[in-house]
Amino acid sequence: MVVAEKELGRRLQLVQGIHWLYGAQGDPYAALLRGYHGPDPREPYARNREAGPLWRSRLGTWVAARYATAAELLALPVPDGGPLPAAVAQPQVAVAWDRGLPAADPAQRPGADRVRAVAGRACERLLAGLRGEVDLVSEVAARVPVEVLADLHGVAGEDRERLAEACAAAAPALDAALAPPSYEDAARLLAAVAALRGLLGGAAVLPAVVGVRAARELVAGALRALVAGPGQWELLAERGPERAAAVVAETLRHDPPVKVHVFTAAADTEAAGQRIAAGEQVAVVVGAANRDPEVFDRPDVFDPDRAQTSGAGPRLLVPAPYGVPLEPFAGVVAETVVAALAAARPGLRAAGPAVRRQRTPVTGGWLRVPVLF
Template sequence: MKAVVEQRESDPSALKPAELGLRLQLIQGNQWLCAINDDPYARVLRGFEDDPYPLYERLRHTGPLVPSSVGRWVTGHHEQATELLAHPEFGPVHAGVPRSPLRVIPFDEDVVHAAPSSIDRLGELAAAAFERAVDGLTGEVDLIAAFAARIPADVLAETFQLPSSWLAERVADTSIATDASLCPQRLTATRRMFHAIGELRERLADPGAVLLAVAGSCVATTLLGNALHVLLGGQDHWTKLAEDPARAPRVVDEALRHDSPIQLHALIARTGLTFAGAKVAAGDQVIVGVGGANRDPALHVDPARFEPDREAGPLLPGAPYDKVLPFARAVAETVLPMLAKRFPALHRTGFALRRRRAPVTRQLLRLPAGTDPREEAR
């Protein structure tokens, strides 16, 4: 760990491959050791279980703010999560504090604090991107590659006046960035991510546009994937959406609550204070378990059930993800009802595949589905 501590003031993207690889290995090893010693937050980070929600439940039962052996405080309670996200003494991990060896690969500070401009005609652009995505779509398809990942990147390419294939490649290479902030990724993928972010900076110039390309596309893709996964889960949610497109905002709200595209949100304590009975020192990192807090039974009846007609709204994460949620929400509210109307018999044809090393997003890599009801007979 000494080598990592000595690099705390270093820009990770400027490290030599061997130094960066050592940093990633040491942090991963520390997280793994904590996980095998049954630290629930470390187990979430390392992906020891496919379903993290029982681990969030363990954290809730332990207390309102739980210390983790990986050096952080964690909450899975809705009340404390809401207070933390609004608290003036807690802010983004990168808000003018010394670099910490526990931060893994953070977003650049100017990107974190950037404010993306609103996109003119966003609904119109999303609808046009939908038509291009579904043109000729038939038989069995992967809804992530063909739909959820393609449409947000297509909208941003049109907005930024960039070649869609060029931007799609950079979006794919930076799709690990959100998870990389807390969970070490493979060295080759991390280096591709740095290179792609550098190229986006050169072409886009505006940090707010970079934030949309990196975090906005990831949140939008994950939101669409999670929504499709549960909507096509065997109940009548898809049929109801096809019959009543006006349900789309409620469906999207519930998708944000039921399986948030941002499961974990890291904050830093700007000063020493007592919070939820715990003495938090200045510089301590506090993790808001957004995924667990959204399923807090103190707020929701049967919280694991997907129910778009719930009254309570979702718990939204703080900066920088709250800045890109309007983009993700608008895209999802536009294209989900269009897909349901175009393919009312759409159905899952196999198991979904989620990416490993993705504790923040639980990012879906593959979601096989059939556009023809005859596919069910195969």
């Protein structure tokens, strides 16, 4: 146990040190993983796009931040779980929290209608008691997805409380794989994954960890954009669920819950004139690609009417981290929360500045979104 703890601590320090060194020396991807670029991602996104359509970071990872190449790479087949050739030495993973977990089973994925119904009931329970100044992250975005997960799996009583605690401790998982957390947070994360395995079964852990965090960030990102944009909340309250779907779709583009998607090439392939060998690591900077100015008009502006004004428009790039699609769970939960909150609190307004978490390069998570009901 002591040896394992020392190895984890050593790896966290090593990966963090490499990120700082290469980032300071001008590597845009390493600088992005350091996660100290502040609440506005435009500058680091632009630097990663400017580095080329597909370029090799000093970390050993192929990086794509432009829309065309990102779309091509996201369409590649994923590894089937078998052994991959060790083409090159791979960058160290900060926290391999998914090691030993079975792949998500598509057959066990709940349908959108069921998720919507369960999410609607969870919103009724949680929104009814909210008054005065409320933090939409801690009181809404972080709570509703866990309630939905518990209801879908029939978790009740003390196990429900343990599930909420485990989900909270596992929340840093997507970021922790790339950006080293503190040793204490890493230890809590690994313990939480083990707890989720005991509560839900092994095959449900990946969908739970990815789905709950993605839903949390999608809800928080949508609500923050709505209260920050002049007239956006009033339009939502007026138009209802149809507007909520457009808001969530635009949030997936403007402030996606998974901003960096890393995977291992399943086979030799070529993209943007570069050869990627099987077993090499690829990072698609989804947040940058979905704001590519060569594809999207006014890419840094949050505009839920974008699809209506430009026709069908370019396809949104939405990855499936760890093989877990962000639909139907995260997307449906977000649409349900946004519509329910607008109907229940049409006069909602901001009560102070929203705050992002630091060193969260994958989720870019919101720490606080204060509003007045």
